[in-house]
Amino acid sequence: MVKTIVNMENVSFHYGNRQALSKINFQINEGDFIGLVGPNGGGKTTLIKLILGLEKPSAGNLTLFGVPAQKYKQKSNIGYVSQKANTFNRGFPATVTEVVAMGLTAKLGYFKRVSKQVKVKVEEAIEQVGMSAYKNENIGNLSGGQQQRIFIARALVSKPKLLILDEPTVGVDAENVEKFFDLLHDLNKQNITLLLVTHDIGTMTHHASQVVCLNKTLHFHGNPSTFESLSKEQLSDFYGHPLNLVTHHH
Numbered sequence: 001m002v003k004t005i006v007n008m009e010n011v012s013f014h015y016g017n018r019q020a021l022s023k024i025n026f027q028i029n030e031g032d033f034i035g036l037v038g039p040n041g042g043g044k045t046t047l048i049k050l051i052l053g054l055e056k057p058s059a060g061n062l063t064l065f066g067v068p069a070q071k072y073k074q075k076s077n078i079g080y081v082s083q084k085a086n087t088f089n090r091g092f093p094a095t096v097t098e099v100v101a102m103g104l105t106a107k108l109g110y111f112k113r114v115s116k117q118v119k120v121k122v123e124e125a126i127e128q129v130g131m132s133a134y135k136n137e138n139i140g141n142l143s144g145g146q147q148q149r150i151f152i153a154r155a156l157v158s159k160p161k162l163l164i165l166d167e168p169t170v171g172v173d174a175e176n177v178e179k180f181f182d183l184l185h186d187l188n189k190q191n192i193t194l195l196l197v198t199h200d201i202g203t204m205t206h207h208a209s210q211v212v213c214l215n216k217t218l219h220f221h222g223n224p225s226t227f228e229s230l231s232k233e234q235l236s237d238f239y240g241h242p243l244n245l246v247t248h249h250h
Helices: 044-052 096-108 116-128 144-156 174-189 201-207 224-228 232-239
Strands: 004-015 018-029 033-037 059-064 078-081 162-166 193-197 210-215 217-222
Touching: 004 044, 018 044, 018 193, 018 217, 033 174, 033 201, 044 059, 044 078, 044 162, 044 193, 078 144, 096 116, 096 144, 116 144, 144 162, 144 174, 174 193, 174 201, 201 224, 210 224, 210 232, 217 224
Parallel strands: 033 193, 033 210, 078 162, 162 193
Antiparallel strands: 004 018, 004 059, 210 217
């Protein structure tokens, strides 16, 4: 039986008088790899905030792992990797191991002595993203693609069942983007459910198992091939403005 991780029923959200989301009906099931696309200001960030518990729906019902979101306490089951490329301080004085260990501070509190059990979890997470050779390297010395792997490891160290990634390939070169998606497919095969926010429609349709297009309302939720078959006019209607599509060759 498929387990539902996120279930939204007629979920709406307002910032004051401004409506950000309107009557969203949406599910994320265990094992999904969902690509979330849509225009700036279309509500993608708001949707993530609702799932992370940073905001509460103005109307409708939201459950996480079958529990009403307001009552759900096992926050470590949901990992989050923010859009870091344009904001990360490359001079931050921390090793890869120290950065990944920060993913456990919410549960353990900041600590001076790291237990053997925590060290094992941190090393497992670093190995999971293929970065064991760099565990003692300063985070600032790594490339953009390598840094992003470490930020994923930081999210993975608490063993989440759902991993949310917000524009994770910003600032990553084309070659490393493909390697990055290989990593995501590996994680998905390890039964980690993925929700990836992106502006890159072309890349997403080649990698996600489902595509969701959001612009205040849910315009599309289905398989990538169906989304790819939509006309330019249909997509422009979803986005609310003319859309120029870039073709990706694989």
